[in-house]
Amino acid sequence: MDPFSxxxxxxxxxxxxxxxxxxxxxxxxxxxxxMSGQDMGTAAExxxxxxxSSYILLAVPLFxxxxxxxxxxxxxxxxxxxxxxxxxxxxxxxxLVNVAQSIIFAGMSGSAIADAAGSGKMMQRMMTxxxxxxxxxxxxxxxxxxxxxxxxxxxxxxxxxxxxxxASIGYLFLAGVVPGLLMGLVQAGIIILxxxxxxxxxxxxxxxxxxxxxxxxxxxxxMMPVVLLGGIYGGAxxxxxAAAVAALYAxxxxxxxxxxxxxxxxxxSVLSSARTTASIGMLIAGALVFNYVITVxxxxxxxxxxxxxxDLSPIAFLLIVNLILLVLGCLLEGTTILLxxxxxxxxxxxxxxxxxxxxxxxxxxxxxxxxxxxxxxxxLFVMTTISGCSLSxxxxxxxxxxxxxxxxxxxxxxxxxxxxxxxxxxxxNG
Numbered sequence: 001m002d003p004f005s006x007x008x009x010x011x012x013x014x015x016x017x018x019x020x021x022x023x024x025x026x027x028x029x030x031x032x033x034x035m036s037g038q039d040m041g042t043a044a045e046x047x048x049x050x051x052x053s054s055y056i057l058l059a060v061p062l063f064x065x066x067x068x069x070x071x072x073x074x075x076x077x078x079x080x081x082x083x084x085x086x087x088x089x090x091x092x093x094x095x096l097v098n099v100a101q102s103i104i105f106a107g108m109s110g111s112a113i114a115d116a117a118g119s120g121k122m123m124q125r126m127m128t129x130x131x132x133x134x135x136x137x138x139x140x141x142x143x144x145x146x147x148x149x150x151x152x153x154x155x156x157x158x159x160x161x162x163x164x165x166x167a168s169i170g171y172l173f174l175a176g177v178v179p180g181l182l183m184g185l186v187q188a189g190i191i192i193l194x195x196x197x198x199x200x201x202x203x204x205x206x207x208x209x210x211x212x213x214x215x216x217x218x219x220x221x222x223m224m225p226v227v228l229l230g231g232i233y234g235g236a237x238x239x240x241x242a243a244a245v246a247a248l249y250a251x252x253x254x255x256x257x258x259x260x261x262x263x264x265x266x267x268x269s270v271l272s273s274a275r276t277t278a279s280i281g282m283l284i285a286g287a288l289v290f291n292y293v294i295t296v297x298x299x300x301x302x303x304x305x306x307x308x309x310x311d312l313s314p315i316a317f318l319l320i321v322n323l324i325l326l327v328l329g330c331l332l333e334g335t336t337i338l339l340x341x342x343x344x345x346x347x348x349x350x351x352x353x354x355x356x357x358x359x360x361x362x363x364x365x366x367x368x369x370x371x372x373x374x375x376x377x378x379x380l381f382v383m384t385t386i387s388g389c390s391l392s393x394x395x396x397x398x399x400x401x402x403x404x405x406x407x408x409x410x411x412x413x414x415x416x417x418x419x420x421x422x423x424x425x426x427x428x429n430g
Contacts, residue, residue, distance in 0.1 A: 004032065020283075026047075028290070029290050032293050033293075046292045057159070058243070059239055061277035062240070062247050063159075063247075066247040068272050069254055070221070075250065076101075079105065079221050079222070084203065084206070094127050095141055095200065096188055099141075099184050102184070104225075136389045137194075141397075143372050144398055148184055151180035153172075154243065155172070155364065162360075165343075167360050172360050175360070175423050182408050183408045186407060228249075283339065299344055318349075321362070321366075322409065329369060329371070330374070334368070334370060357420065357423060372401075373402065375395075380395065
């Protein structure tokens, strides 16, 4: 068996045996180096060079910490109260609140899992209290709205895509705004249709006299995306520095303004962030080493040459990439796909004249949909744990939302301006 085939088989076998994918990639890369007669120390060299030369990676733990502090500091509760005050009065209003809070919370956390585990957990409880909504519907909706989180800036997957593509993080963040809003819009459409058919309840309207107080309470939390994005596009901070500002802002608002976070809960937030970061870090480390193997084997160039034989148009290529990423999203973790699979497509996409920012948005949306695609979507398992519903019940309820999001993905793929309009307003020349 040739070294590359042995490495691939090793990754599959080790993953099936339960070894984390990051560890499996590192082990299999060392096996490749051993079989090909190369210095096995190259694995450590690639890992260290990749980690220590990528200042951009610091944004990942900082965005995770910001989301954890928001949940610990009750910022999320105030945002939910704000959304409910304005939207809850319509039929199916609490379900629409779920969409609205995901759009707002997306501007703060950058992680779909953080959205589902934080504000999503609260929405699940609110929607099922008193039998207002079926638990499986609430869980399915919460999972599908959570995928908006990494599309609207900030976005941890976009940070990782920028690492492998050299695309501008700032322009990637801007490019996600309109697609994220489109995804929220199609989900709201499904809710409106379903609410009438299933006679979902109308929430008790919040008196007008209480709206100013609710808005005032939520205002510091609502300002977080303004502080974050204003710093980036005003030139005051880099995206990595903005992530640090976001974490500090969440801490100050929670501790000083809301007085809702203690030293113990702060420590718990930091510890939880460290654990999540370590998990993501091992995936990145494994991918950095395995990408060296892919480069040595000249896989990207070979794939480009193979695809060139089909004389594909840019649209046809993007549709094929969509199909491949959607299938892989059912089986692999999103970070692994971004770090190992997407770099293989980048040379071909570039050769076809596809804009790297647009391509990044298409890839990230695909990977996020993989989180809710049966049978192995990670968010489906998260919501199974949170809601207590069976996986089959949640899958049955999520299918209409998944179909609507696939329509949104098709529009994002076929109409690049949906992604590039806003970046071009801010000077992007791609």
